[in-house]
Amino acid sequence: MIPEIGQFALILALCLAVAQGVLPLVGAARGQERLMRSGTFLATGQFVFLAISYAALTWAFVTSDFSVQYVTQNSSLALPMQYKVTAVWGGHEGSLLLWVLILAAWGVAVAAFSKALPREMLARVLAVLGLVSVGFIAFTVFTSNPFERMIPMPADGTDLNPLLQDPGMIAHPPLLYMGYVGFAVVFAFAIAALIGGRLDAAWARWSRPWTTVAWVFLTLGIGMGSWWAYYELGWGGWWFWDPVENASFMPWLTGTALIHSLAVTEKRGGFKTWTLMLAILTFALTILGAFLVRSGVITSVHAFATDPERGVFILGMLAVTLLASFALYAIRAPKVGLGGGFGWYSRESLLLANNALLAVACAAVMIGTLYPLVLDTFSMSKISVGPPYFDAVFTPLMLPLLFLIGIGPTVAWKQSDPVQTYRQLRYVLVVSVLLGAVWPLAMGAWSPLTALALMLGIWIILTAALDMRNRMARRKGRGGAAMVRGVMQPSYLGMHMAHVGLALVVIAIAMVTTYEVERDARMAPGEAVSVGGYQFTMLNVGPVEGANYDADRANIVVTRNGREVAMLTPEKRRYFSQPEMPMIQASLNRGPFRDLYVSLGEPLDEHAWIVRLYYKPFMFWMWTGCILMALGGFLAASDRRYRLKARESSGTSQRVDTAAGKAAGEVG
Amino acid sequence: MRRGRSVGFVVTVALVLGLWGAADLTGSASAGRIPVGMPLEFETDEQEEQYRRLVRELRCTVCQNQALDESNAGLAADLRGQIYEMTLDGAEREEIVDFMVARYGDFVLYRPPFRTDTLMLWIGPFLLLLAGILVWLQVIRQRQQMAQSRELSPEERAALERMERDE
């Protein structure tokens, strides 16, 4: 009964989404207030029914209702309760339900936080979100119904994929979907602006916080996925350039570009059409990601059980989205002004370079991801494109970008002077180069790429610090409080935090790829191995029993200079659902400057086991960097000026726009 | 709809059980097999370096997307054994790569070969970078002119923008 309620609620939500996609749009076109206002009501209703539907599926999991096919395929009686709850999104159908639920939640958030928006604008934004919802809910209902019954009902389920039975998986998909779906909001703002023909600075200011928040979630989602892969897949890898990872990384790259391009659009009225294009493309890339993961067109570790029919549906959705948006774009964009002029060396020109590099980087990832498919389609040959390719192509595109991060924030809008920048940053440049060159020597092995990456990481951190110091110095006359306020301004501080976060990630990547120590060993109880200055001593290996698996667990004590550092307990698990595929459960000791990482391989004889030991320097910095990036984004999005100006924006947008136009003419 | 799904499921199970999962069960009988993490002896550091690089750059063909280094599949263990033996016999990196490609095709290479059909794969991103630089220069020149010209009346500005777009 409960699953039927869920199904019914899902269909009702679809109906409401259709209404939400149509009525406010009609209202905005005809100037009918009541129809426009219906958007808020419909978005809330849609959310409520999706929540009911989601709750019904969760209930089916919690009560182990194996008459529901999806529950059978992703749960079992023995599955621990917390994983029953998260198993709801462990497969294709349920994850799609989570997706539409989050989409509806964003819709409600937009309705709640955008009271200051002009009515027509809000109506159009909600309508576009409604149309996106229609696509995804219809996809769920017609191709991927999670409530499908199964008769006869099996006695037990086939269990959740053991890889997903992990705390990291509890947070990863919701965060990632929050990010993906957040860009639907950004897209909706862009389309609403295109429909209304109002592509002014106010539109950019409204879009900015939403873009940043979506980006924050996507950053956290990707970071969490990487963190999960790192300890769960067993061999210490944290990024594989797998098609599914790339599917989330591509919108991250264009989303990052969008954040920077929006800054120009808001402050200077420039790059409007490009900003629009990025907003559309980023959203399209999130759908493309869904396609790659769910259609089976690409071979990947993470892909869902797939079905070409679903691929056709998503492709249709993508086609409609893109054709409609670009047709609208092609009609409206030529009428949009170019904004203010600027010199070849200015904040604008550097942000333009940033965007060019990010766009090319995204294109490179896309080429690498889709190229095997292209060759396959034309039956030319069957190739693999893996990490060696992406490392070779992606790295040279990122290095100049990292260098620009250090310069960008110190350069003035409109017109600046490179000589002045040089004077300002020369000591930092020298210090960065020296530190970057010496650090690898201190680590024991020098390579040019490592040194360069470290230089750039240090460069970003030092230039951020210097810029904050200079900003304070400029306000010296106005007293200490003003100095602190200047630096503590959320959007400014957030920017530097995000940049420093990226620097930490870069340093971590350079460190761990260069100085990681990997050691394969045969260990019997009492035997010891030394890795990275630590002694690993195997105490014993014994059986342990989990709720839905049994395992062998090794107890390995780690000492340094005779002092115990940690007790590591790697396991090799056999889940009852797939006993023929043992799972590696690595054990880690994390520290600020190194992780110690141990995986248990196969038994060699009665006593000895294969053990793989890693010393992984600076991994902590990678996760810290991701969190800093996200915090920086949150801080920037929370800046009061978005809220204050939004309230008065309906009246002032015209003025802002002409002001930008005037500013453009001032030089010369 | 439902049938498509269950067929996919059966195929997956067949893949897992029939093609490689079960290979693990019988695997312990063979000598050339190297399980993940098995400590290996090499005569020289170069040999070890070569082996470690190869197992990272060659793909396990039965897995979804995994390098030989990390795969528990039976075939991956056999191929690690093959690479190890060839390395100890003094085979060069290219020899081993050619050996694998001759038997399993280019698909085993995570570093795709540089050929006519992969030309765009390798130079495409750099062509795009070049295009990006050209666009950057073009936009900069245009905006510089805008910045340098005196303030125009709204009509003049509109006309100018129309002209720029039409060129």
Add this chain to the structure above:
Amino acid sequence: MLRYGLPLVVMVAVLGLLFVGLGVDTRTLPSPLVGRDAPSFQMEELRDPDRVLTEEDLKGGVSLFNVFASWCYSCRAEHPYLVELAKQGVTIYGLNYKDTRRDAEDYLRSGDPYEWIGFDPEGRVGIEWGVYGTPETFIVDADGVIRYKHVGPLNPRLIEEKIMPLVAELEAE
């Protein structure tokens, strides 16, 4: 106009590619061995350990070279079809892949379609043939050149539409 229409054109191209790509079977690997001489090998016969088989034993007529193992479920599925093919006079050689003699002989109790069976307990001959999953079936012509490879169990449709016509064609050569 071009710069506003261009994104549309590019997108249509990408969508078209993805649509065509949906129909492509991305899982099967084409074998580079097709069109080449069968790899050289030397192995014991399964049932007659004293007999040593080499690639010369493949020559002299068109044949199927079938890779199987007792632990492989899909092999059991295709086994009756092989038996049927053998009855129709098709020459089938076997490669018993990563198996034990006893298990393989048990497996063959339900019917033995093979002229001879190479015994490859460590999978070394399998590597030479680029075997990555069982069952796999090669079609080898009279000169010992590999002409076709199929990965996965044979089925009546495949046999009728592909295997038999190709065998007939090669025999006519």
